[in-house]
Amino acid sequence: MKLQKRFKLFHLKKYLQPTVFFSFVKNKIYAQMYKIFIKKNQKTLSNLYYLIFSLILFACNGSKQFEKIAKKQQIEINPSPLEVHGGEVHFNIKFLLPTEMLQKDAQYEAKIFFTNAQNTKGTESFIAEVGSITFNANNYLSKKKTPLKEQDFAFLYEHNKSNGDIVVKTTQIKGKKKFETPYFFINKGIIQTSMLFKDVWQESVFLEIPKNEAFNFKDYTINFFFEQSDAVLQKEQLNNYEEFFLKIIKNQEPLLIESAFSLEGSEKNNQVLANNRAEALKKHLAELAKNHKLPFPQIKQQISNLKTHFQELVQESNLASTDTETIFNIIQNTKLDSLDAKLSNYPFYQEIRKKVYPKLRYARIQLRDKNSSIKQSTLEEQIHFYEQNIKINNSSVSHHNLGKIQFELAQKELNSEKQNKLFQLALYHTVIANQIDARAETFYQEVLLYTLTKQSQKAEESLNKAIKMQLKHEGLYALKGLDLAKKAKSYRDKKYKESIKYFSEAGNHNNILFNKALAYLLIHEYDKAEGIFNTLIENNYDKQLVNYCVAIIEARKGNEEKCIEALGKIIQIPEWKNKVKNDLEFHNFKKSSRFQSLFN
Template identity: 25%
Template sequence: MLCYKKNYATAVIYSLLLLLLASGCTLQKMTRLAKKQHITVQPNPLVANGQLVEFEVKASMPPQIVKDGYRYKLDLYYEYGEQQREQVGALNFEFGEFLYENGWPTITKQFSFPYSPKKNKGTLYVQGMAIKKETDDVKYSEPKAIATGLNTTPLLMVRNNEILFIPDSYAKEADQPAQLTFYFEEDNAKLRSHLGSNLSVLDQYIADNVATQEVTVTASQSPDEAGGMAQKRLEALEKYYLSKAEALNYNNKKISLKKLPVKDTWAQVTEKIKASALPKAQVQEALTIVNSNTSDKEKDAALHKTAAYEYLQLYVYPGLRYGGVTINYNRNQKADYELYLLAKQIAEEKAPADVLTEQELQHAATLTPLLAEKKQIYEAAVKTTNKWPAYHNLGKVYVEMARKEYRPKAKQALLAKAIHNLTYAGFRNPTAPVYYSLASAYHVRGDKLEALQYYDYAIKLGGNPDELKRIFADKAALEIEIGQFDDAIESLKYAGNTYQTQMNLGLSYLLKENYEGAREFYNKALELQPNDALANYSLAIIAARTKNEAMLTTHLRQSIKADNNYTLKAIEDKEFDAYRSEQAYKDAFRP
């Protein structure tokens, strides 16, 4: 019996050893098979675009790599600097995760990782892992480099994204009337309480504790709407104000409401076209039709046939579907030192909020250069007034704080707060400058689709020509970042003849590989800013791509001469890899 037990125990141990050896052999066999893998990366080298490096990996494995009880996994990571490693993602060759292509299990997947300049010199690796599911035993394959370095040429766009404080006009406008604008949907006179609504702000004005209120309402419509729509909007505003005032009037203030005549549609179209970003020829063509002695229907039909009509539909007509309310107040002014001290006390909850008006709080914030103090005062203004300038300027402060923040998570948190406040400013005052600020905050944060949406919305609201040109210019920069080069070129038609416009047209054509066109625009940029380092550097890239050695030497030398930071950039740039040993490249670094 004892002998039997010994033999049984030996058999069990032997069986386990066989299982382990079989498992090890299977894992080893899978890693050997994986050496036949086919892996491609697009683009290669990787390309930095905006705040991300985005690319596609396609991996095909031998069919035998798929086994019951086992799985094969490819880990992707990017290695840069002094052994810094960033995990990028993984490809799992399990059923449901791959498709067969020519009989081989194949996965095509998009990946991305955050961009920073320190990652310019790095390598994307893939490392295989054969795994037994039951025991989690693992056999690793040797890491394989599949892409080296980053091409940063798409980052050479010029952006502005300057969010401005709402101009401080306290001294000038303390006694001026408050003006609120309400936008309506097409062929609709219903006041909206969602995006773009000023209703909550209007309610606060109605409830303000003042002796008298003189109120004026007006309205408008676009040419493509049914007749009488503006009048319906005027009546809707009048009805809302009077009914709400009756419900909220606790102190028997005197209210007088005046209705202005409905605004002339074609006169407003004329103003909007003159203030648009349309090319001069299209402006003239449209104005000729608008000011002709034809019927409304004939004018609208004629505009349909113009090159400007799409712009009118997108960016002019929506801004004509509005109603306006003007409320006249009279208030006394306090001295600056008194305003500052009272604002600090309100911010610290040492004084009641109603000791200062909205305009007084806004002005007090301009009296300190410290962002932390501005933030406190604007926060108090938001809390006590709930009005759009406070939200907008608090958002501006958060953006400025984010620009100075070097910690990524803290920076993102500050930008999230900026976006929150700028969104509320947009709800209360839907105008082109406010939505440009919101779009810029999203752009700075790297939220590209949201930024594009709000650039577009800002343009639709309309504004003065300079404002619209700024918006179109930064919208184009974003379109370059997301690879929509044709859209960027279209947007830049309305961005004016500025340095930013010429530089971004040059980059758009460069990335479309139209090097002759790109060269023309970069030379125009140099006419506006002679000896500009970035324009010369971009021309050096064109020279490298077109194998023009004399041009490469000239422009790379001028770029480095204008800004020595381009020395290191040129040394690391993948665009010049083919020229490292060439005399034309070496000559560029000589004085």
């Protein structure tokens, strides 16, 4: 009893506190007012609850009804299955909306997606919107037209996303109302047969040196260096070679005096300076012969091919590879008279002036041996020979052959920086060779080098230029055929037929025959393709791949028996077994018991 009194007293004290008391009174008043409001507006509130419930129910029923009608959408896709051509997937869709779906003032959008959402677990999922088809209901209701549209679509092919489906999601928008369907399946996967084209590279070749350019050199050169803008020989240098000079004068060795200049100043003045340097050395030899009463030897005199020599010196100067590439590009694209001014804009200019320019201020004697043979020389001797021949004749053949040697060395080089420098040198000499005298063999070498150095645009430009010049070369025709085949965007693309013309001019190498047959297959000329594939089987060329292609032809023709016969020759190999099992080229036979028996 006492405990109850204490409890009541405690609560009384609590409610007598001002804050608690007023809160208590307020809540009691609100509760009473709410009861009065409900009593007076009971009918209105009942109607409001009913309206909200009806709207929710209508929305659910409307969405289900829209989805039900949407199932009647008629969608035709071509080709089916999809095919990749030229690194892209192109297809056409004809989309027919059901007329009962159309509502006045409504807009419809059918979004097309490529996705692997339905694929097996463990694969990385993806979904990509490809495009959409839109309809305005009023355009069809007022004119009583059929809501049919046809549209082309395309997306880039990605190898890691090739196993997917084409699906569609349709949306209706009318005012603030919006209904969406789930994703509806349209098409399964991508056929990748066009990815089977083979590389058609052949080795570039050496060109025969013309007889009038056969000017071979021994392995030593005597250099005499000068100060800038000076043509005065230094006596100590001359004294070191006095006995040697007398020996070659007595033996009547043929000599070449070559001179050069650094890039400061005008080219016209520098040419005069270089000639004066050569004349100074020639004059010294003439005085030496006269003083010893000896006949004057045969001497040829010329100014160096400065761009070539300058590039060689840059190569030897241990500049950063990026700087070297920049300098090579400047050399190729700048006139000699403007080269120094162009280089002065770069931070490496002072280093070039210090390391390279002094080595260009020379006159030098080179010994010539008419009896030496380039074919019997070592690789180093061949490089030396072509370098010297370029300095004498500026020969396109020597440029080409020097580029060829550096090309081969680059392919063998394991150090990436050294390899890149060799490729750049090979490309430089090959481009110069074409500028001097355009040849089919040199253009072919140029295209290969641009391709290997990942300059695809320049490779294509060189290839097209050679073709336009009508330079006949099987390698060029093969590359052009492959280029066209890889750019075709569908089996209807005319590029495939053009590629066949070039493959036909490119000889009978097995890789080229295979590409020609594959192009015929892709444009649905199956008899011509099969004829070439049979030739390749007789040639013992990659029988597994060829039989696989024959099976594809038979599958496309609907000939299950012959298709299975061709596949039976390769199905025991695990790699091909998996490929056949997943290839949509054989989708029409997937449920066939005979086809399934291949995998048992």
